[in-house]
Amino acid sequence: MTRPATKRLSKSRYCSGIQCTKLLWWLVHEPDAPELKPDASLQAVFDRGHRVGELARERFPGGVLVDAEYWNVKEKVEQTKRAIAEGAPAIFEASFVADDVFVAVDILERRRGGWNLVEVKSTTKVKEPHYPDVAVQVHVVRSSGLDVKRADVMHLNPECAFPDLSNLFARSDVTREAETILPGVPAEIGRLKRAMAGSLPEVEPGPHCTDPYECAFMDRCWPELPAHHVTTLYRIGKRADALLADGFETIHDLPDDVRLSGPAARQARSVRAGSLVVEPGLANALAAIEAPTAFLDFETINPAVPVWNGCHPFEAIAVQMSCHVLDARGPLQHHEFLAEGPGDPRPAIAEAIIAACDGAKTILAYNASFEKGRLEHLAAHVPGKRGALLDVASRLVDLLPIVRDNVYHPDFGGSFSLKAVAPALVAGLGYGDLDIGEGGTASAVLETLLLNEESVPEEQRRKLRGQLMAYCERDTMAMVKLYGQLTKLAGAA
């Protein structure tokens, strides 16, 4: 059956509307907009939310699920009424309509003399945007005649460690915060309904476009900024507003005496000159790197619900590795590892890392604190490999600060990420030819392949594994080439 179009306000539309009425209008009037189609990373967030929601329900024995087509509000409300009348101790997706606002409460828990409203979140703590989300639900449920005594956010407990998932969830009482917001909810509902019913609201883009969530329609509202806009200055933050207010739109407009941090000052020099800037200190910074040199990169997954011993919710675990080894005595070597299936891959990846880095005097990583953290996790959880893994960690040298403190090319665009730096300095290097070309997508695909492999046909799995291998290898190859280029630049500086 096709989905009848609905222009009714819902809990999620209410939350979007209080962020921006223009966003709400597009959500209601263009529900099939291409911007709203989830990519792999966003889909992973949705899937994670569903899984966490299902696990939360298991904490309420005897609970009844309201289960109808997602658009069939009438049926959902009827099922909810039946569950209430039949004495269900808890109702999942309990559905109500009041003030022409639809809400489906994650868990409505029957308590003596009233009800507890429980909103389940795949976060490790309560966050500010959760309060209006809960408040509009309390408003609608109370307006439907139920006595809601208390409202909780049920979130993941960062202290929980697999295999003991008995404390996977923590409940935070947000009744007071919701009650504070509640008196203003009817007026908000009215304002949002008017915005939905009218023509596209005129809203200037501003800080609300990314707070509390990044809006899907940024490209529609934000004008394309000129090259080297002052907002691209390294770590400029809110100071950019002051520069713009003073009439400086691009780095070219800045006066010579404007105070900037070291990398930002170098950026301004480079942009004004339209050429690469290399500091004399580069040779010194590279002097600590000894051959044989390994170039190491990990890809990780961070499941909301931990699946391997000792892991906590959202803890990042290395499941893929690429390592190139450069030794003047022989050709460049490549080592790689990619976990397969849901079993704990840590002993195998630990061995692969130790073997790949064997004999390397320096191990280069880009933003090495990430690799160091993952190595320390492995050292703590792979019996018998602790010493060897900490030894790998002790040989790590971070290439990022070497670049940041010594080199700037106008094409960096204010970023020192490997994906900004390497293509700017190394001709012909890029990520555009890859099917998977950034870490968030890689992590989402990895999590699906490892923990939900049956959802992906075998042929597709093989293809995705190849794409993941190509992506991780590109990162370490980019480091090899970047290092080579830096060495040349140091010699010429």
Ligand code: SF4
């Ligand atoms: S980009 Fe900003 S102004 Fe435009 S719809 Fe989104 S939140 Fe509203």
